[in-house]
Amino acid sequence: MGAVADAWTWLTTGANWQGESGVTARLVEHLWFSGVCLLVSCLIALPLALWLGHIGRGGALAVNVSNVGRAVPTLAVLVLLTLTPLGKQGDLPTIIALVLFAVPPLLTNAYVGMREVDRSVIEAARGMGMSGGQVFRRVELPLAYPLVLTGLRSATVQVIATATLAAIAGGGGLGRIITAGFNTSDTGQVVAGALVVGALALVVEGLLVLAGRLCDPMRATRRTRPAGPAAGAPGGAPAAPAKAAA
Template sequence: MDVVSDALLWLNDPLNWTGRRGVLALAGEHLLISVAAVALAAVVALPIGIWLGHRRRGGAVTVVVANTSRALPTFALLTIFASAGLFGGSATTLAVAIFAVPPILTNAYTGVLEVDADVRDAARGMGMSAWTSLRRVELPLALPLIGAGLRTAAVQVVATVPLAAFVGGTSLGSLIASGLALQRYGEVLAGGVLVAGLCLAVEGVLAGAQHALTPRPMRRRAVRESA
C-alpha cells in the first residue's frame, strides 16, 4: 500500500504536472509521437489495403506482411535504430509505426474486400467507373472496419510509446524510467496509471469519431443486429 500512497501523493502534487518534465508536457510529447506514428503507418498501409481489397487479391501478401510486422519486437527495433545512431522521438516514431501497420492494413483490406458483390455490380451497372465505385460506394461501406483498424493501431501505439524513454525520447514513459532509476516506485505506478488513462481517453475519442463517421443506415443495422 505504500507504493499506492506514494503514487497518489505524486499525482496530487501540482509541481509534477507543470514544467518541461511535467505530466502535461510529457503527455503532449507522447501524443505527438503517437499521432506521427499512426499517420506514417496509415500513409503506407491504407492505400495498399484498400487497393488490394478493391482488386480482391493479395490476401496472402496482406497476411504475410501483417504477421511479419507483428513478429518484430518494438524494443528490438528501438535498439537497432539506437545502434544506427537514431535516438529519441524519431526512433520511437519509426518503431511504433511499423507496429501499427498490421491492424490498419488488415482492416482496410478486409473492409473493402467484404463489400457485397451485388452492391459493387449495381454501382458498375449505374455507369460508375472502378475509381468512382471505390470512392462513393465501397469506402463508405468499409469505413467501420477501417476506423476500427485505425483505432486499434492508435491505442497500441499510445501504449507502446513509453519505450521512447529508453532511447532518449520523452513521453509519459520518462516518468516510469526515472522512477525505476531512482527507485521511486510510486512515480513508476503513477506513470503507468497515466499511460493507461491516456489509452482509455484515446480509445473513447476515436470510438466516438468512428461512430459519427459511420453512415447512419449502417449504424441502424448494427443496432438491429445487436438487439
C-alpha cells in the same frame, strides 16, 4: 495498495505537473510523438490496403508480410535501430519502430473491410453505370468504414501504450516519468506514469469511437435499417448504391 496510494499522492502533487519534466509537458510530447507515428502509419498502410482491397489482388501477401512485424518485439527493433547510424538521428529510430508496429492492424483491417463488402452490392453499383472510382468512393469505402476505424483504434491504442519505449532511446513522452521512477526506485512514480498512459489510451479510444460514429458515412442507413435477419445480411446492402447514385 501502498503503491497505488503512493501513485495517487504523486499525481495529486502540483509540482509533478509543472516544468519541462512535469506530467503536462510529457503528455504533450507523448501526444505529438504518437500522432506523428500514427500519421506516417496511416499514410503507408491505408492507401495500400484500400487499393489492394479494391482490385482484389496481392492483398493476402501484403497482409502476411506486414503481420511478420507483429512477431518481432518493438523493443528489440528499437534497440537494433538505436545501434545503427539511425540512432544518431534523434527520434527517428523510435518513429520507425512504432510505425512498423502500427502498420499491421491498419493494413489488415482496411483490406479485410474492403474484401468483405458484399460482391452483389458492387455488381449492382456497376450495373447502374458507376465507374471503378465511383464504386470505390460511394460503395466500398463506406461499407468498409467500420473495420477501417477498428484498425485505426487498435493501432492508436497500441502506439500510445508502446510510445513509452521512446524513453529508452532518450526520447520524450510519458515514458520518461516511468524510467525516472525506476532510476530513483520510486514505485509510486512508476505506477503513476503507467496510470497516466493507460488513462490517455482509454480517453483517446473513446474520442475515436465518438468521432467514428459522427463521421460514419452510412450512419443514417445503419440507424434506419429494420431489425430482423435482413438487418445485418447482404440483402439490406443494395440500398448503398441507390443512395450513392442519388
